[in-house]
Amino acid sequence: MQIALYEPGLGYYANTSPKFGPMPVSGSDFITAPELSPLFGQALANQVAEALAATGSAEVWEFGAGSGALAAQLLRALGEKVRRYHIVDVSGTLRERQQAALAPWKDIVQWHDTLPAAISGAVVGNEVLDAMPVQLLARVNGDWYERGVALHGESFAWADRPTSLRPPVGIEGEHDVVTEVHPQARAFIATLAGCLRAGTGGAAFFIDYGFPEAEYYHPQRIGGTLVCHRAHQVDDNPLIDIGRKDITAHVDFTGVALAAQDEGLTVLGYTSQGRFLLNCGLADLMQAASLQERANAMKLLAEHEMGELFKVIGFAAGGAQGAEWAALGFAEGDRSHRL
Known part of the structure; x- marks a missing residue:
């Protein structure tokens, strides 16, 4: 899976295919929330702004920035609250697209190939954990x-x-x-936790599709969750068209939470994407949007679309208000007890 996705020049995330987009005619394989609606990033920005204030920082870190759409939405919404926007992405071809999309903010955006020893500020990752090899x-x-x-x-x-x-x-x-x-996802979270603890205060938010372990390893889930995406269609055979389609598995959010806690982070909350975005003010943003924009944003909320399958989990380490603070996105509908 590592080779199929990331081998330089050959892997899916290392080649030049479009990947992200709303329709197969564009040559894309799937769409993510930031491409679906800019209101996604605007709502998330409210949570990021709160995290920056709580941790006394002006730095944002994004893992797996994809097309750069989410970064642009956050930068536009946060404005002067962000002094430096860091992107950690292993794909050189995607970095080129991100640089083009983020040209207006070229003075404050910085790319990294590896994690630094310490991270302070707010960390975000949208559909990054599901792309880690299992x-x-x-x-x-x-x-x-x-x-x-x-x-x-x-x-x-x-x-x-x-x-x-x-x-x-x-x-x-x-x-x-x-x-x-998911040993690689757990190792990533553990490493990130160490970086956050070494910093002056930080918080991290990951948005992805997945389940707590009681649902993930339910006896009726006999085939697992590993699937492939190509041309907006799903198949379950990663052994064909290698490097030409995405391979992904759902996230075990219990494992992610335990990995973070074992390394000293506090779980700020865990809830559905729909509830998280509503807590972050998406409904108010929709009121000022056009009819088409509202329709697209509803796909972020609807249970039969992205609202329920996608979850959000948040962590914190230290900071001006300490590690434990009430995060906006989990104010209502927190499901941490189900992890």
Whole structure:
């Protein structure tokens, strides 16, 4: 999965395909919330502004900035509240697009290939955790295997080998199951936590599709969540068209929360994207928008669109008000108790 997505010149996020866009005719494969509606970034900016005030900082960090749309929305909405906007992105081709999109803010935007030792301010990541490579586990006739990739002639095929790896919670029943574990996402969160603790105060917000572990490893979820996106269609075979389509897995938000807590961060909250955006003032923003803009923004909120499947989790470390402060986005509908 790492090679298929990130191998220089060959991986999906390393090639020049459009990726982000509203319709297949553009050559894109999927659309994310910032491309769907600028109101997404404007609402998120209210939470980021609060985080900057709480941590006494004027710096924003974005991971996996994609097309640069979210960065532009945040920069436009936050104005002078931001002294420096940092982007950490492993894709050189996407960095070029981001630089073009963010040209008006070229004096305050800075790109990084790796994490610094310390981070202060507000961190955001929209659909970044789902793009981190996972390991597949398969329970077959009661025995657990790690499912990997083997060369079969001139093509690829699945291959299983016995493993001591297990899901973080037991999956009830004796039926066959395929699922995922997320060591890279957890390691990323743990590393970020160390950077935030080394800083003068910080908060992080991640928006992505996923579940708490009780839902993720529910006995009825027998096929896991690994899927591919190409031309706005979904398939479940990552062994074909390698490098030409996105490969993604849903986020285990319980695992993410535990990784952060284990490294000393406080969980500010966890809720659905719809509730988070409403808490951040999206309804008021929609009132001043055109009919088409409202229709697009409704897709961010509706349960059958992005409003329920996508979740938001927030963390904090230190700062002017300490690590524990009431974050705007989780004021109502906080589901931290379900993690």
